[in-house]
Amino acid sequence: xxxxxxxxxxxxxxxxxxxxxxxxxxxxxxxxxxxxxxxxxxxxxxxxxxxxxxxxxxxxxxxxxxxxxxxxxxxxxxxxxxxxxxxxxx
Numbered sequence: 859x860x861x862x863x864x865x866x867x868x869x870x871x872x873x874x875x876x877x878x879x880x881x882x883x884x885x886x887x888x889x890x891x892x893x894x895x896x897x898x899x900x901x902x903x904x905x906x907x908x909x910x911x912x913x914x915x916x917x918x919x920x921x922x923x924x925x926x927x928x929x930x931x932x933x934x935x936x937x938x939x940x941x942x943x944x945x946x947x948x
Contacts, residue, residue, distance in 0.1 A: 871917040873907040881922040888914035900925050 871883070880901040886894045888911040899905070899917070908915035926932050 871905050871919070873905050873913050873915060875905050877901050877903050877905060879919055879922050880925045880928070882920045884918045884920050886916045886918065887911045896920065898923065901928070 870886075871877070877899045878901065880899065882896055883899050884894055885897055885908075887908055891910045892908075905917050906915075907913060927934060
C-alpha cells in the first residue's frame, strides 16, 4: 500500500465498475511497477484494468470535475473528438 492510500477512508473503485462521477482519480497499482498517479475519468465509462497488475489496481476520487459537454450551456462535442471522448448516455 502506498503512502497516499492513508488519505482515503471511503471505498475504492475497482476495474470493470462504471465511473459514477467524472473527475480526477488517484490510481494505485499493486506491486512495484508504477507509482500512484492521477487520471481524469468520465462518467459512464468503465474503470480500466491495468496491463501490469490486472484487477488489483484501485481508483480513488480526488475531486469531481464534470465533463464540459455534459453541461447544457456547452452542447454536444464536435465529431473530431472521436468516440472515446464521449461517455455513453445513461
